[in-house]
Amino acid sequence: MVRNIVVLGGSKQICDHLGIPPAKRLFAVGETRVEVEESVRGKDVFIVQSGGGAVNDNLMELLICISACRTASAKRITAVLPLFPYSRQSDIPYNKTGAPLAKAPNVGNRSRTGTYSFDSVPQTPHPGNPGVTLTNGTASLDKSLERLKLSEERSGTQVITPGAGLKRTDTIETKKSDGSEKSYFQTNGVNGTHGANGLVKGSTMPPQFQPQPGYKQWVAQAGTLVADLLTCAGADHVITMDLHDPQYQGFFDIPVDNLYGRHLLRKYIQFSIPNYQQAVIVSPDAGGAKRATAIADALGMPFALIHKERRPTQISDRQNATMMLVGEVRDRTAILIDDLADTSNTITRAAKLLKKEGATTVYALITHGILSGDAIDRINASALDKVVVTNTVDQTEHKARCPKLEVLEVGNVFAEAIRRVHHGESISVLFDYH
Numbered sequence: 001m002v003r004n005i006v007v008l009g010g011s012k013q014i015c016d017h018l019g020i021p022p023a024k025r026l027f028a029v030g031e032t033r034v035e036v037e038e039s040v041r042g043k044d045v046f047i048v049q050s051g052g053g054a055v056n057d058n059l060m061e062l063l064i065c066i067s068a069c070r071t072a073s074a075k076r077i078t079a080v081l082p083l084f085p086y087s088r089q090s091d092i093p094y095n096k097t098g099a100p101l102a103k104a105p106n107v108g109n110r111s112r113t114g115t116y117s118f119d120s121v122p123q124t125p126h127p128g129n130p131g132v133t134l135t136n137g138t139a140s141l142d143k144s145l146e147r148l149k150l151s152e153e154r155s156g157t158q159v160i161t162p163g164a165g166l167k168r169t170d171t172i173e174t175k176k177s178d179g180s181e182k183s184y185f186q187t188n189g190v191n192g193t194h195g196a197n198g199l200v201k202g203s204t205m206p207p208q209f210q211p212q213p214g215y216k217q218w219v220a221q222a223g224t225l226v227a228d229l230l231t232c233a234g235a236d237h238v239i240t241m242d243l244h245d246p247q248y249q250g251f252f253d254i255p256v257d258n259l260y261g262r263h264l265l266r267k268y269i270q271f272s273i274p275n276y277q278q279a280v281i282v283s284p285d286a287g288g289a290k291r292a293t294a295i296a297d298a299l300g301m302p303f304a305l306i307h308k309e310r311r312p313t314q315i316s317d318r319q320n321a322t323m324m325l326v327g328e329v330r331d332r333t334a335i336l337i338d339d340l341a342d343t344s345n346t347i348t349r350a351a352k353l354l355k356k357e358g359a360t361t362v363y364a365l366i367t368h369g370i371l372s373g374d375a376i377d378r379i380n381a382s383a384l385d386k387v388v389v390t391n392t393v394d395q396t397e398h399k400a401r402c403p404k405l406e407v408l409e410v411g412n413v414f415a416e417a418i419r420r421v422h423h424g425e426s427i428s429v430l431f432d433y434h
C-alpha cells in the first residue's frame with residue numbers, strides 16, 4: 001500500500017499494483033469540466049490519460065485536471081501519458097510529417113472489409129509513368145476564392161475573378177445592400193487601399209499563387225505547443241512510453257521519463273512466436289530502424305528494412321510512397337516492429353510486400369495501436385497474420401472487431417514507474433529490457 005498518493009484515471013491494473021483505490025473524478029459533456037472528488041492537498045498526484053481515441057478531448061481533460069490539482073494545492077503533479085498525443089508533430093514544419101489524414105471507409109462503394117490493394121500508388125516511376133505531381137496548395141487557394149465569391153454575391157456586390165479578362169482600365173460598378181454604389185478598377189499591381197468587401201480599391205486582385213520550384217508547404221507542428229500547455233497547466237513531471245521521436249523530451253523543461261514498450265514485444269517474440277530464432281525482424285520504415293534493430297540484436301535475429309523510396313511531401317500523400325525491401329525474408333517468418341499504427345497503412349502495405357518477397361507468416365508488433373479510421377478493416381483484409389499491440393490505447397473495441405489482434409498489458413510497467421517515482425527510486429531499470 002502506497003501512502004499520500006492519488007492516482008486519477010488509473011486502470012484497475014495500475015491501482016491493483018499500487019494497492020490503492022482509483023480516485024474519482026467527474027467530467028461534464030460539452031465544454032470540458034472536471035471535478036476531482038478527492039482531496040489532493042499536499043499529495044503526490046498522478047493523472048493517467050492516454051492520447052488515443054478522442055485525442056483532443058482527452059488532452060483538454062488532462063490539462064484541466066492538472067490545473068485543478070495545482071490550484072487545489074497538490075504537492076507534485078505527474079502526467080502519465082501511455083501514448084503521448086501530438087508527439088509525431090515535433091518535426092520541422094516544412095517536413096512531410098504530421099498526423100496522417102485517415103479516410104473513413106466509403107461503405108457505399110465497397111464492402112465493410114474493404115477492397116484495399118496495399119500497392120504503392122503510384123507505382124515506381126518509369127518511362128511513361130512520371131509519378132506524382134503536387135498541387136502545392138493552389139487547390140485550397142481556389143476554394144478560398146470560391147468562398148469569397150459566394151459571400152460577396154450574398155452581400156449584393158460583384159466580385160473580380162482573377163483571369164476573368166479585366167483590363168487595366170476596367171471599372172466595375174457594384175451595388176451594396178444599403179443602396180450605395182462603389183466602383184473598383186483593375187490596375188495590375190498598383191497598391192491601393194482596401195475597400196469594403198475585401199476588394200482592393202484602386203488596385204487589382206493579387207496574382208494567383210504560383211509556387212517557385214522547391215517550394216514546400218508549411219505543415220503546422222503542434223509538438224512544442226502541447227509540451228508548453230502541459231507545463232503551463234502545472235505538470236511537474238511526465239511519464240510516457242515509446243515517444244515517436246525521443247528528442248521530443250527536449251521540448252520540456254520538466255523531467256520526462258520515456259519508458260520502453262519493447263521489452264514486452266521482445267518477450268512476446270520469445271514466448272509466443274514458434275521458432276523465432278529462424279524469423280527475421282523487419283522495420284517498416286527507416287525512422288523505426290533503431291527500435292527494430294535493438295530487438296533483433298538482443299535476440300540475435302537477422303534484420304531487414306523496408307525503405308520508402310519516395311517520401312511524400314504532403315500529409316495527404318503518405319500512402320503514395322513506394323516501398324522497397326532491403327534484406328532477405330524468403331521462407332521465413334517476418335516480424336514487423338514499429339512504435340505505432342494509426343491508419344495501419346504502413347504495416348498492411350509492408351505485409352503485402354513481405355509476402356510477395358516470400359515471407360511465410362507476417363506478424364506486426366506495435367507499441368501503440370491507435371488504429372483510427374478504417375484501420376481495423378484494413379488489417380482484417382490484409383496479408384498480416386497477427387497484429388500485437390499494447391494497451392497504451394484502449395483496445396476493447398478494436399479487439400472485438402479484429403480476430404488478428406492480440407493485446408499486451410502495459411499497466412504493470414506504468415504502475416511500477418509510478419511507485420518508483422513516488423518513492424524517489426531510480427526507474428532506469430524500467431528502460432532496460434535485457
Ligand SMILES: O=P(O)(O)OC[C@H]1O[C@H](OP(=O)(O)OP(=O)(O)O)[C@H](O)[C@@H]1O
Nearest residue numbers: 100287288338340341342343344345346
Ligand atoms: O499506421 P500509419 O498511419 O501508416 O502510421 C504509422 C507510421 O507512422 C509513423 O511513422 P512516420 O510515417 O511518421 O515516419 P517516421 O517514422 O519517418 O517519422 C510510425 O512510426 C509508423 O511507421
